[in-house]
Amino acid sequence: MAKEPTNKSSATNRKTAVQPDPKGSPNSPPAQGEKEKTAATTAPERRSPPSKKPEVEPAAKPKAEPVSAPETGQPSQPPGSKSVASAAPSKSEKVPAPASPKVLAAKPVGPVSSAAARAETVQPAVAEPPAQLEPADLAPTSVAAPAQPQSTHVEEPLPAEEPMSAEEPAPHHYHRPNLFIVQIAPEMAPVAKVGGLADVVFGLSRELAIRGNHVEIVLPKYDNMRYDHIYNLQVDYQDLWVPWYEGAIHCTVYFGFVYDRRCFFIEPHSNDNFFNRGSIYGFQDDVMRYAFFTRAAMEFLWKANKHPDVIHCHDWQTALAPVYLYEFYQRMGMTHPRVCLTIHNYQHQGVTGAELLRATGLHDTGRFFDYNRLRDNHHPNALNLLKGGIVYANFVTTVSPRYAFETKDQGQGFGLEPTLHTHHVKYGGVTNGIDYDVWNPEVDRHIPMRYGVDSLEGKYDNKRALRHRLMLADNEKPIVAFIGRLDPQKGLELVRHAIFYALERGAQFVLLGSSPYQGINNDFWGLKHMLNDSPDCHLEIGFNEELSHLIYAGADMMLVPSRFEPCGLTQMVALRYGTVPVVRSVGGLADTVFDKDYPDRPLHESNGYVFDHYDPPGLESALGRAIACYFEYPNDFRELMKNGMRSDYSWNRPGEDYLNIYDYIREK
Ligand code: ADP
Numbered sequence: 001m002a003k004e005p006t007n008k009s010s011a012t013n014r015k016t017a018v019q020p021d022p023k024g025s026p027n028s029p030p031a032q033g034e035k036e037k038t039a040a041t042t043a044p045e046r047r048s049p050p051s052k053k054p055e056v057e058p059a060a061k062p063k064a065e066p067v068s069a070p071e072t073g074q075p076s077q078p079p080g081s082k083s084v085a086s087a088a089p090s091k092s093e094k095v096p097a098p099a100s101p102k103v104l105a106a107k108p109v110g111p112v113s114s115a116a117a118r119a120e121t122v123q124p125a126v127a128e129p130p131a132q133l134e135p136a137d138l139a140p141t142s143v144a145a146p147a148q149p150q151s152t153h154v155e156e157p158l159p160a161e162e163p164m165s166a167e168e169p170a171p172h173h174y175h176r177p178n179l180f181i182v183q184i185a186p187e188m189a190p191v192a193k194v195g196g197l198a199d200v201v202f203g204l205s206r207e208l209a210i211r212g213n214h215v216e217i218v219l220p221k222y223d224n225m226r227y228d229h230i231y232n233l234q235v236d237y238q239d240l241w242v243p244w245y246e247g248a249i250h251c252t253v254y255f256g257f258v259y260d261r262r263c264f265f266i267e268p269h270s271n272d273n274f275f276n277r278g279s280i281y282g283f284q285d286d287v288m289r290y291a292f293f294t295r296a297a298m299e300f301l302w303k304a305n306k307h308p309d310v311i312h313c314h315d316w317q318t319a320l321a322p323v324y325l326y327e328f329y330q331r332m333g334m335t336h337p338r339v340c341l342t343i344h345n346y347q348h349q350g351v352t353g354a355e356l357l358r359a360t361g362l363h364d365t366g367r368f369f370d371y372n373r374l375r376d377n378h379h380p381n382a383l384n385l386l387k388g389g390i391v392y393a394n395f396v397t398t399v400s401p402r403y404a405f406e407t408k409d410q411g412q413g414f415g416l417e418p419t420l421h422t423h424h425v426k427y428g429g430v431t432n433g434i435d436y437d438v439w440n441p442e443v444d445r446h447i448p449m450r451y452g453v454d455s456l457e458g459k460y461d462n463k464r465a466l467r468h469r470l471m472l473a474d475n476e477k478p479i480v481a482f483i484g485r486l487d488p489q490k491g492l493e494l495v496r497h498a499i500f501y502a503l504e505r506g507a508q509f510v511l512l513g514s515s516p517y518q519g520i521n522n523d524f525w526g527l528k529h530m531l532n533d534s535p536d537c538h539l540e541i542g543f544n545e546e547l548s549h550l551i552y553a554g555a556d557m558m559l560v561p562s563r564f565e566p567c568g569l570t571q572m573v574a575l576r577y578g579t580v581p582v583v584r585s586v587g588g589l590a591d592t593v594f595d596k597d598y599p600d601r602p603l604h605e606s607n608g609y610v611f612d613h614y615d616p617p618g619l620e621s622a623l624g625r626a627i628a629c630y631f632e633y634p635n636d637f638r639e640l641m642k643n644g645m646r647s648d649y650s651w652n653r654p655g656e657d658y659l660n661i662y663d664y665i666r667e668k
Contacts, residue, residue: 176663178212182308182337184297186290186317187280188217191225191258194280195485196432196569197314197344200399203435205261207655216308218297220289221254221265223276230256236264237304242296244270245359251296253304266296282516287352287385290317291360298324307336310662314342316350319389320360323374326392327362338665340658341393342430343386345566346407346414347489350385351376357383378415390419394665396427397658399567400588404429412564430658431591432567433651439552439573446549451578453645456638459553459578466554469547472508473535478630479508480623481555481579483548483570486515486524486541491561491584494619496527498559499537501620505627508536510551514543552577556637557626561611561619565589571608575644580637581608582622592649596640597625607644 183205187198201217209215227233233256241248249272254265268274274289283289294313298321301308313321322339357368368374368383373391376384390396398404404427407413408420420427441459442452448465451458467474480502484490495511502509515521521541528539540547552558558574560583567588571581575592583589594601595610611622629637 176659178214179208179309179659179662179666180214180307181208181216181310181312181662182301182306183215183217184294184311184313184318184321185217185219186293186315188219188258188261188263191227191229191263192219192222192280195344196399196567199435199569200342200344200432201314202258202261203433203651204655204658206259206435207433207651208659209260211655211659213659215262216306217258217261217263218300219263219265220275220293221267222280224278224280225265230258230263232256233265237300240266240296240300240303242268242292242299243361244292244295249292249296251300253300264300266293266300268292268296287350287356288359290350291320291356291385294318294320295324295360297321298329301337302329302332302334307334309337309666310340311337312340312342312658312662313389313393315344316348316386316389319350319385319393321389322392322394323362323388324360336667338394338662338667339392340395340397340661340665341389343390343396343398343407343566346386346398346412346416349376349387349414349416351379351382352385353382356385376415377418384416387416387419390416390423390427394426395661396423397430397661398427399429400431400591401429402590403564403566403587406564406587428661429591430654430661431588432569432572433654434569434572434576434649436576436650439576441553441577444549444553446546447553448550449553451553453578453642456578456641459641462550462553463556464554466510466550467508469550470510470538470540471535472510472538475508475536477506477508477536478556478627479510479554480557480559480582480627481510481512481551482559483512483551484560486513486517486520489563489565491563491614492520494561494584494614494616495559497616498561498619498623499527499531499539501616501623502627503534503536505624506631507557507627510537510555511539512542512544512548512551514541552579555579556630557582557623559623560584560589561614562586562589563614568592572649575607575647575649578641578645580626580640580644582626583608583610584614584618585610585612595622596629596636604643605647607640607647 183201185197185201186192187194187201188205189198189202192198205215205217233254235252236255237253240251240253242251249268249270251266251268254267256263256265272285272289272292274292277283294317297318300306301311311321311325313319319341322341325334325337325339354365354369357363357365362368368388371377374383374385374388376382376387398407403412408417408424408427411417413420441447442450444450447462449458449461451462463479464474466472466479472479480498482495482498486492490513499509499511511524513524515524524539524541528541531537531539552573555574556579558570558579558581560568560571560581562568562584563586565584565587568583571583571589571593574581581589581593583593590610593608593610594606595608596606598610599606609622609626611618629640
């Protein structure tokens, strides 16, 4: 019978293991002696002290027309903003109390006018401090405030020598109007899902709608969609002619509900057969397919007389939306919408040749083959759709603050770093949420025993069920799991290493994953055969949503050793299910998992194990500590599980962040 950790925890260890830094500095690494005590069984990797928080950059409000600034690394100067030199608020200016001191200290001198800085002081756009003021995060509150330079209040004299007050100011209640938001996306769960983007469109749309906004989603009408999830599909717009090359392609637009979400599906009728190919991606003309889809979506909005406040587009596939808006549709009368672009992964950018310009009607080659617009930073003969989106959008987000920082400042932008620097005033990170209707162990219908933070015993019934299903031995070992695409991005060498290491350290290992690359699948099939006789290991090569629920519920630890990870959903789902994440400190993993032994946050926020270096010793340092804690300090381990389960990784906070961004950019 699977046994949950027994109560032999040592109180002393608990103290030494998770004592906050005696100096009280949240950013300093633990004292050396402390490290040694916590690492009794496994020498921990020397984790470098948490890197200095990058500065929170001030923002100038992006204007409706994109600003073409040379890619010199200098931010473009929006009209009306004053000189860089005058940016820092003077000492006598009152500092708003709600923002954390750390954030305020990080306020750099930047291209925000002193008037705007004062506006921030006296006129916070929202009552609450921003949820995440992290690295390159232009969190909405921090950006929204300077966005009111025209406000008459801005020029009012400030109470001159008023001393700084530690007291909370009276809350400002800012009533944001309900907005009309159109998401243009290549995927949406569960009807057309390849990756996390699909979950974001699905989850965010619901969150925005329940907050009173009107949300519509425009998608391609793929032949392989899950039509069983679409309710009441019917023709909405019969004859949509979409300009393409010298002519136009006839399209039909359908409307249907996907779990209450209002969706339009565009079906083109041409020999290109853009979306009737049996799968979503993987075709030689993918760039053309999505350049067409995005044009069709914009044409539909225009012809159907829709004037959303915000168009939210996603990844390179729909990054041309703001380009089309500002190059075509604005002068055709679509002057109201503003565009937010979310980048889910910089690895794919939609790099293509000049043919795109002919197809889309962006005829002025000199204009678009310009480094300030769509010309790829590294291939002089190529255009880059994602770059075009960054240049033209009114705001650009990526899916975690840390990834925003890594892409702009740490060489993770796959060549777009200079573009991000140029446009940094409108760039920030918002950590994704997970859908609590789908991922909730208290109501999950895919698992045999439901449980919550106050009924953790139920988790061990799921552990038994998982073992039974995968024919693993029923013993006292912890189960380490990996769920994910078998893509080099996910750290496959370390996954492989972890399997053998976990077995050697007395744990069991379960893997669920698949790869579009046959070679990778073959490697893992080979590994599976090699480990076939082990009663403590099971590798499941394939995609199985239902099994994934049982693994999240039944495993003790979830490994995510990614090379890079824009946000990552696996660790967030694992936290929700009380499965302790063991992750590499990159991207969204660094923003959501906080090491038990090296706390730079309050104790109750420690929720997992983290390592820095992408190598076997790095991995062992974290996984070894996790396994040791499970065996030797089960009460501590249980606390970690509960901490994870108690934290909120729903769409609640990101929904608020996106609404702040929309409110900031919308035409007022
Ligand atoms: P990415 O978007 O890079 O693939 P994320 O961590 O953002 O990675 O999202 C992955 C999601 O897909 C998670 O919800 C995970 O549970 C799910 N998933 C990945 N691989 C599989 C699989 N083989 N079977 C079932 N679910 C999977």
